[in-house]
Amino acid sequence: MNSISAPSDRPQVKKIWLASYPDIVPAELPPLEHASLVELLEESCRRYGDRPAFTSMGKSITYRDLDTQTRKIAAWLQSLGLKKGDRVAVMMPNVLQNPVTTYGILRAGLVVVNVNPLYMPRELEHQLRDCGAKAIFVLENFAHTVEQVLAHTDVRHVVVTSLGDLLGLKGHIVNFIVRKVKKLVPAWSIPGHRNFKAVIAEGARLPLKPSALTGSDIAFLQYTGGTTGVAKGAILTHSNLLANQQQLLLWLQSAYINKPRPEQLTFVCALPLYHIFALTVNSLMGMSLGGHNVLIANPRDIPGFIKELGKYKFDMFPGLNTLFNALMNNPEFAKLDLSNTATLAGGMAVQRPVAERWQKMTGAWITEGYGLSETSPVASANRFDSSEFSGTIGLPITGTEFDIRDENGKSLPLGEVGEICIRGPQVMAGYWKQPAETARVMTSDGFFRSGDMGFMDERGYTKIVDRKKDMILVSGFNVYPNEIEEVAAMHPGVLEAAAIGVPDPHSGEAVKLFVVKKDPALTEADLKAHCAENLTNYKRPRFIEFRTELPKSNVGKILRKELRG
Known part of the structure; x- marks a missing residue:
């Protein structure tokens, strides 16, 4: 599958936004440093071995642990006879098993299909049938949903994990409370399913065959509504995601123009890892930097979330307008020190009153960005060193072009509202088995039509004013x-x-x-x-x-x- 790349005969878009770039951020993306996400993972695990990679409920796994555990998952998956490119679904919230499983699937040469664990059977069945997943890893709390649809899918291997499986001795207590006290695990029965711990034990005895992955191989099918509302898989290649995390690393440099950079960055990971924003900005960017992601399984529990925030000194906080608003409405939040935390917002517009209140309470501005599943996801962002809230989605990031076009595909002058069209190495390779839908959103000169309406000002900042689609x-x-x-x-x-x-x-x-x-x-x-x-x-x-x-x-x-x- 070839990703959509820049043909040499492209019409030139005037990149006026480059004049607004920080001096230390390059205009163009240098060649990718890795051939695949697996190469990135393996290098990071070698380089940052003893550093914590992910923490959940007070239990941390290091990069060395991550290397060991993902190797076991990958070897076990290969032993099933799954071939390079086969799809494996992951249906979990932010628990340690999520990144271990995700990177294990990639190491096996397979494709990850992220599934929202709160999906109803109808939604889950559509996604599993559409992607043709051969296996699924699911947290036991949601196994009853899988049970209801299994017979109508191609899934032949089900791995069920419990909340406490990677928490050590504490895990037994956690599982008892979740099952018996809080009764959060509805009854389920899936004959022939495998237990996550058993899979890890079996994988330890099996050899891992290296996968010959290239940048053009598919890494993730990230499901989205596209233009029609029928859920479809955005094909994200290894190079799409590697490009976006490299773009983010370059953009991040502006956060440390006026303050020192910590040796290891600690991330708040409150957004679900099955969502493209957290996958790239938390997991992949954290991996690239040898960062530490503190996983928040239930950010709706605001008191519990604030308690967790108080335990660490955070450097990066990706989130949403609604999440920031909810935190500030709890009086305990004001006691936290987030003054040196780079706060990133995406997924929805940040309301100016929320941004101004956040700055007043934390001393730091929210840096708003913009993207979609189809753009891996980040396409534009405000500068991290900005001393004000712009109320825009910022500038196209390194190696990315925006063109504002009318309904006939004609470029519009600055200040005129049209559809935001995006071109760059992070733009998907198309929709899975949906050539007509792909053709509808991709222009002949390689731009992705976002469906969002906006205009660009004379500094190169883009403001969204409406949605072309009826999306909510x-x-x-x-x-x-x-x-x-x-x-x-x-x-x-x-x-x-x-x-x-x-x-x-x-x-x-x-x-x-x-x-x-x-x-x-x-x-x-x-x-x-x-x-x-x-x-x-x-x-x-x-x-x-x-x-x-x-x-x-x-x-x-x-x-x-x-x-x-």
């Missing part, structure tokens, strides 16, 4: 109206449905569903219960409004625009 953004997660409407239509009491996003102070936007009843007895509670069975939490309609009819075009298409008012 809930706490940094994409929600596509088509999927919500399809699920609603599955209810026998629904005649028609339309979903839109409405402003929400906590999550940025929330889903509102407009419904025309087929059954007059249908209630809001009925419909919400139906959606809860078929949609993961952030996709569920928060508001439901019943109407006698929905606005339509002259060809009968429901006009969401009119519902938005």
Whole structure:
């Protein structure tokens, strides 16, 4: 699979943003330092052996541990007869087993498919069937979901792990509390499944055959709604992800223009590792730097999260507007010292009041960036050394080009609103088995059409003003109206449905569903219960409004625009 690269006959985009770059950040990306993510992993494990790589619930694993454990996982996977390029799903929150499994899959020469562990059976089945995964690693808390869909997929190997599996003696206590006291593990039965600890033990006795991986080989299928709302896998190659972490390392230099750089950077890893933002900015960038990622399994537990923040001196804090807002609303947060922490925001727009309050409370500005699953993900960012909040998504990062285009693909002048189109080495190789969708978003000259509408100012900073797509953004997660409407239509009491996003102070936007009843007895509670069975939490309609009819075009298409008012 070839990644989309720059042909020599490309039309030149005027890179006015380069004049706004920090002096120490180069305009172009030098040749990649590694041939694959596996090469990066192995070098980091050799170089940073005794440093902590990941910490969860007070238990740390070093880079040497990571090398050992991922080798065992990889050897075991190879022993199953899986071939280079076969897909393996990972369905876990931020626990130590997540990076161990992910890097183990890559070391085996296989492709990682990240799965949101909170998915409902319908969502999980679609993703597993679409990617053709042959195996899945799942935390036992979510094994009941896997059990329900297994028969309809190509998955033949299921590995189940418990929360405490890599926590040493403490793990037995953790597992007892999770299973027996908190009762967080619904009953499940998957005949023939393997236990994570048994897999590690077996892998220790098996040889690991080196995988001849190149930059153009697929590393991850990162599922996203794309343009139509049907979940599809963005094909991210080893070189896509290596390029993005190298771009980030160059951009990070500006954080240490006015302050000393720590010997080892410690990262807050509160965003889920199955999300592309945390995968690249936390896990891969941490790997490149020999950094230490402190995994937060449940950032919604704000008191517990703040307690964890108080235990370490953090240097990097990637997060979302909603997360920063929630932290500041807890009085204990004000006691923390985050003055030397570089705070990165993505996934959704940062609201100016949140940014200003954060600066007042921590002494540090939030550095807002922008990207998508299709761009591995970071495409632009504000300068780390900025002394103000710009309210923009910043400058295209090293080796990246932005072009603002109209609906006919024509470049627009500065200040005019059009679609943000992105070209660079981090842009995906296409959508998995979706050539028509790939063609829809990729231009003939190698730009990815983001679906976001914005304009560039005279300094090269881009401001997003709207979305071309009807996508709803809930706490940094994409929600596509088509999927919500399809699920609603599955209810026998629904005649028609339309979903839109409405402003929400906590999550940025929330889903509102407009419904025309087929059954007059249908209630809001009925419909919400139906959606809860078929949609993961952030996709569920928060508001439901019943109407006698929905606005339509002259060809009968429901006009969401009119519902938005």
